[in-house]
Amino acid sequence: MAILTVEGLSKIYGEGTTAVAALKGVSFAVNKGEFVAIIGASGSGKSTLMNLIGGIDRPTAGRVTIDGNDIYKLSESERAIFRRRNVGMVYQFYNLIATLTAEENITLPRLLDNRKPDAAKLAHILAMTGLTERATHLPSELSGGQQQRVSIGRALINDPAFILADEPTGNLDSKSSHEIMDLLKLANKRSHQTLLVITHDEKIALQADRIITIGDGTILSDEVVKG
Amino acid sequence: MKITAKLAYSQLKINRLRTAGALAAIALSTALMTVVCSFVASGNAMAVQLLGADYGNYGNAYKGLLLLPAIFFGLMIVIMSVVVISNVFRVSAEERMAQFGILKCVGATGAQISSVVLYESVFLSAVGIPVGLVLGLGLAFVGIRVTNGFLGELNALADMMVNKINLSVSFVVSWQALLVAALICFFTVLFSAWRPGRKAAKASAVDSVRGAGTITIRKTKPGKRERGIGQLTQKLFGCEGVLASKTIQRNRRSFRATVVALATGVVLFVALGSLSQQANALECYMQPTVEETVIADYSSARITRTNEKTGRVESVYRCPLDSDVGNTVAEKLSAYDGKSVYGLGLDLETYYTVLPAEVITGEMQGVLADTPQANYEIPVEIIPVDAYHYKALCEKAGVAVGSTILLNHYRYNDNGSEVDVTPYLPTLRSVTLKKADGSEKTWTIDGVLTQAEMPQELFYFNTNPIRLVVQQAEVRGYSWYATPDDEAAFIAYANTVLAEAFSADATTSYQEDGFSTRAYKTNDYAKVMNIANVLVLVFMYSFVVLLMLIGFTNVVSTMFTNVVMRAREFAVLQSVGMTQEGLRRMLALESILCSLKALAVGLPVGVAITYLINLPIRQMFPVPYAFPWLWVLLCTVGVLGITWGTTRCATHTLRNQNIIETIRTQSGR
Ligand SMILES: Nc1ncnc2c1ncn2[C@@H]1O[C@H](COP(=O)(O)OP(=O)(O)OP(=O)(O)O)[C@@H](O)[C@H]1O
Ligand SMILES: [Mg+2]
Numbered sequence: 001m002a003i004l005t006v007e008g009l010s011k012i013y014g015e016g017t018t019a020v021a022a023l024k025g026v027s028f029a030v031n032k033g034e035f036v037a038i039i040g041a042s043g044s045g046k047s048t049l050m051n052l053i054g055g056i057d058r059p060t061a062g063r064v065t066i067d068g069n070d071i072y073k074l075s076e077s078e079r080a081i082f083r084r085r086n087v088g089m090v091y092q093f094y095n096l097i098a099t100l101t102a103e104e105n106i107t108l109p110r111l112l113d114n115r116k117p118d119a120a121k122l123a124h125i126l127a128m129t130g131l132t133e134r135a136t137h138l139p140s141e142l143s144g145g146q147q148q149r150v151s152i153g154r155a156l157i158n159d160p161a162f163i164l165a166d167e168p169t170g171n172l173d174s175k176s177s178h179e180i181m182d183l184l185k186l187a188n189k190r191s192h193q194t195l196l197v198i199t200h201d202e203k204i205a206l207q208a209d210r211i212i213t214i215g216d217g218t219i220l221s222d223e224v225v226k227g
Numbered sequence: 228m229k230i231t232a233k234l235a236y237s238q239l240k241i242n243r244l245r246t247a248g249a250l251a252a253i254a255l256s257t258a259l260m261t262v263v264c265s266f267v268a269s270g271n272a273m274a275v276q277l278l279g280a281d282y283g284n285y286g287n288a289y290k291g292l293l294l295l296p297a298i299f300f301g302l303m304i305v306i307m308s309v310v311v312i313s314n315v316f317r318v319s320a321e322e323r324m325a326q327f328g329i330l331k332c333v334g335a336t337g338a339q340i341s342s343v344v345l346y347e348s349v350f351l352s353a354v355g356i357p358v359g360l361v362l363g364l365g366l367a368f369v370g371i372r373v374t375n376g377f378l379g380e381l382n383a384l385a386d387m388m389v390n391k392i393n394l395s396v397s398f399v400v401s402w403q404a405l406l407v408a409a410l411i412c413f414f415t416v417l418f419s420a421w422r423p424g425r426k427a428a429k430a431s432a433v434d435s436v437r438g439a440g441t442i443t444i445r446k447t448k449p450g451k452r453e454r455g456i457g458q459l460t461q462k463l464f465g466c467e468g469v470l471a472s473k474t475i476q477r478n479r480r481s482f483r484a485t486v487v488a489l490a491t492g493v494v495l496f497v498a499l500g501s502l503s504q505q506a507n508a509l510e511c512y513m514q515p516t517v518e519e520t521v522i523a524d525y526s527s528a529r530i531t532r533t534n535e536k537t538g539r540v541e542s543v544y545r546c547p548l549d550s551d552v553g554n555t556v557a558e559k560l561s562a563y564d565g566k567s568v569y570g571l572g573l574d575l576e577t578y579y580t581v582l583p584a585e586v587i588t589g590e591m592q593g594v595l596a597d598t599p600q601a602n603y604e605i606p607v608e609i610i611p612v613d614a615y616h617y618k619a620l621c622e623k624a625g626v627a628v629g630s631t632i633l634l635n636h637y638r639y640n641d642n643g644s645e646v647d648v649t650p651y652l653p654t655l656r657s658v659t660l661k662k663a664d665g666s667e668k669t670w671t672i673d674g675v676l677t678q679a680e681m682p683q684e685l686f687y688f689n690t691n692p693i694r695l696v697v698q699q700a701e702v703r704g705y706s707w708y709a710t711p712d713d714e715a716a717f718i719a720y721a722n723t724v725l726a727e728a729f730s731a732d733a734t735t736s737y738q739e740d741g742f743s744t745r746a747y748k749t750n751d752y753a754k755v756m757n758i759a760n761v762l763v764l765v766f767m768y769s770f771v772v773l774l775m776l777i778g779f780t781n782v783v784s785t786m787f788t789n790v791v792m793r794a795r796e797f798a799v800l801q802s803v804g805m806t807q808e809g810l811r812r813m814l815a816l817e818s819i820l821c822s823l824k825a826l827a828v829g830l831p832v833g834v835a836i837t838y839l840i841n842l843p844i845r846q847m848f849p850v851p852y853a854f855p856w857l858w859v860l861l862c863t864v865g866v867l868g869i870t871w872g873t874t875r876c877a878t879h880t881l882r883n884q885n886i887i888e889t890i891r892t893q894s895g896r
Contacts, residue, residue, distance in 0.1 A: 056332055056432035077336035084334020091436045095329045099237035104230075111230035112335050154333065166436070 002029040009062035022048040024217040033192040037205040040214035088155025090165035094147040106153040145176030235346035248784035253355030256308040261363020264404035313419035314484030320423040328435025337428035348420035467813035488778030493829025500858030501837035519708035523746040541663030542576040545741030550611030553705040557613035570613030572702035578607040578660040591650035608691035624674030634694040636678040643845030721746035790877035818870035
């Protein structure tokens with residue numbers, strides 16, 4: 001069953017002569033629990049696609065449906081709440097709130113919902129990300145890899161159906177990259193969370209169930225890696 | 228604590244300098260607002276005490292007198308506060324656009340993000356407003372003490388007043404006043420945060436996830452003019468100058484509040500400086516010109532009505548004075564220490580005359596009407612002088628006692644300067660005095676006194692164009708000028724003489740009696756003017772200084788933020804070879820450019836206002852317009868000093884900065 005369908009998605013930045021068509025009518029579907037890698041040359045439109053799926057941008061044309069919801073039919077705040085509860089996002093630049101501790105950054109989506117962070121759940125995530133010792137540290141007191149683990153913890157805290165990661169290992173050494181990918185795969189395998197990872201790293205792409213290659217705003221190939 | 232509140236709180240904690248500046252601005256606004264409200268409350272208490280709960284007959288007029296200035300000053304405070312405080316929130320929100328974008332990615336709604344900014348304003352208000360209320364009460368207390376000091380001096384001069392008065396303001400702590408001040412300030416702060424909050428809600432999530440949260444700078448294509456200025460700056464100030472002017476241009480919005488605050492200060496100070504200059508000139512003009520030190524006077528009440536027969540407006544004196552009585556009083560007063568008292572009566576309103584153009588000098592015709600006419604209608608002034616001095620005047624004019632003497636002199640205010648003219652030609656031999664009831668009689672003019680021949684007592688303000696000295700007349704008022712050795716004793720003596728002569732009941736008022744008498748020192752009026760003048764100026768200056776303090780918090784925080792937030796930029800500049808000295812030069816130039824902008828706006832507006840203030844004044848008094856050089860100079864020096872000084876202080880904090888450290892720590896943000 002498809003949890004995500006993308007239909008005819010286009011995005012044009014700018015207007016007139018300076019207009020850049022970052023996406024030119026991309027369509028595909030992803031099933032629940034799938035691990036999909038998206039690869040492509042720099043500037044091919046990967047991040048644009050991911051931002052549109054995450055609902056933080058607006059498409060020029062096309063539809064994104066998650067779990068039966070056409071997310072661009074929702075109002076801005078409905079989309080924010082939908083994202084908070086159903087989508088976990090991880091970025092290359094960890095994008096943590098500098099004034100909040102690791103623990104607070106992780107629980108941010110729940111705090112925004114005015115829900116008490118479930119202590120057991122938090123302890124579990126801290127343990128899983130190996131941050132138990134660092135829970136009360138500020139982002140500036142953490143290494144790059146640790147910061148990225150915080151942002152993965154933040155993506156997982158609400159048990160989202162969906163995890164979107166844009167070059168999550170782009171800034172990290174190979175050891176940290178391994179740890180991060182292991183974490184994501186764990187979430188994918190154990191909790192059957194659907195995982196979309198954008199990467200430049202071929203080794204990471206090969207771990208996925210399926211690889212979508214983007215080139216110049218269109219899908220060049222879409223192949224299943226393992227049977 | 229809610230997460231939005233917590234984010235607001237941590238922002239306040241991180242940016243201490245700005246938080247302190249915002250708190251100071253809020254506290255000062257509240258304090259000023261409290262002072263204004265407290266003065267209204269105290270003034271109200273005084274008015275109720277003096278006039279009764281419903282303020283008596285002129286209730287609305289008094290209420291207006293109390294409320295209109297309060298509304299004016301209140302509005303000034305609110306506007307200044309909104310400019311300054313909203314700038315604080317705007318800068319603070321703009322700096323965190325990346326953070327707001329991240330919050331969006333995590334699923335924060337627009338409302339949640341703007342509430343982060345609103346919470347900031349609530350926290351700042353929660354601390355700033357109570358502090359301001361206390362500060363304001365203290366200021367109001369001091370202000371009312373100062374006022375009472377002035378009023379005490381005024382009360383001491385009550386001799387000259389028609390009614391004995393005892394004015395004093397009591398310090399009233401009114402919870403209504405405090406509540407009003409607190410509410411106004413709270414809503415001002417909330418309003419100031421509201422727009423930046425809405426802007427924050429529109430933060431772009433995409434932008435903030437693209438880079439490491441870099442602040443995007445809008446590119447502007449330089450026009451021809453800007454390129455020209457750029458080349459000029461390059462020539463004048465070198466590379467640092469170009470960088471400085473670029474910074475000012477790029478951060479136009481941040482600097483705008485500073486420019487507005489400084490320019491407002493310049494406008495207010497120049498206007499106030501010129502106002503005090505003009506008030507002084509007015510005071511000088513009002514200084515009595517007579518040498519006598521004490522004046523006793525009598526004045527009848529008057530009603531004006533329209534004469535039924537002729538349709539002309541006429542003045543009827545309730546208790547007109549026969550100049551013979553004035554003469555008697557003059558003799559009695561002279562008996563005090565043997566020095567002659569100068570007595571002169573005055574009737575300005577009973578008679579008018581119509582004179583043909585032939586008897587009027589050309590100059591005077593120009594004063595009387597814009598276009599030449601065949602006949603001129605002129606109000607007549609009748610001046611009976613006491614017997615002793617009348618005789619002297621007759622001798623001077625070379626006429627017999629009993630003659631009518633024309634004072635051939637007219638002084639008027641020509642748009643700010645006093646002009647003396649000789650109004651009538653020798654062909655003027657008689658005058659037909661007409662009354663509003665239609666009756667008329669013709670008086671021959673026996674003698675003429677020129678300006679040079681007139682005694683100083685006859686040069687008082689507001690004379691009619693035609694003035695006749697006579698031996699005897701019924702007049703509205705009479706004044707006796709004396710130069711006693713012991714002024715206080717003479718005033719007491721004069722009061723008994725006046726009471727005897729006019730048997731007034733001292734406790735009844737002017738209106739019931741139909742006349743009033745008093746004896747006072749010649750310079751009492753000038754003193755009252757001076758006290759009122761100084762009182763008003765003290766308050767205006769205090770207000771402006773406090774208002775400027777609000778603006779000053781903005782100048783300090785903008786200048787500091789400008790330096791501190793750009794530590795990374797400076798480190799980069801240093802790493803490509805700019806010296807510390809060059810850096811300081813660049814910052815000094817930035818502050819100077821900012822000041823020049825403020826001066827370029829403030830000085831013309833301020834000077835224009837001083838000119839506008841002078842316009843009505845010089846219509847009425849011989850106070851010509853004087854360009855406020857001193858104030859323009861002081862403001863220029865002041866503004867340059869303030870911005871340069873603050874920048875200098877801020878640069879000082881950068882002195883020991885390590886380049887690598889700065890680049891490393893700031894790039895991870
Ligand atoms: N805000 C924007 N305004 C204009 N053009 C943009 C904007 N964002 C992206 N683009 C353009 O859209 C195209 C796709 O950008 P995108 O960031 O999606 O590429 P990418 O595949 O993620 O590249 P990379 O691998 O380098 O991250 C690029 O040509 C880029 O220049
Ligand atoms: Mg990208």
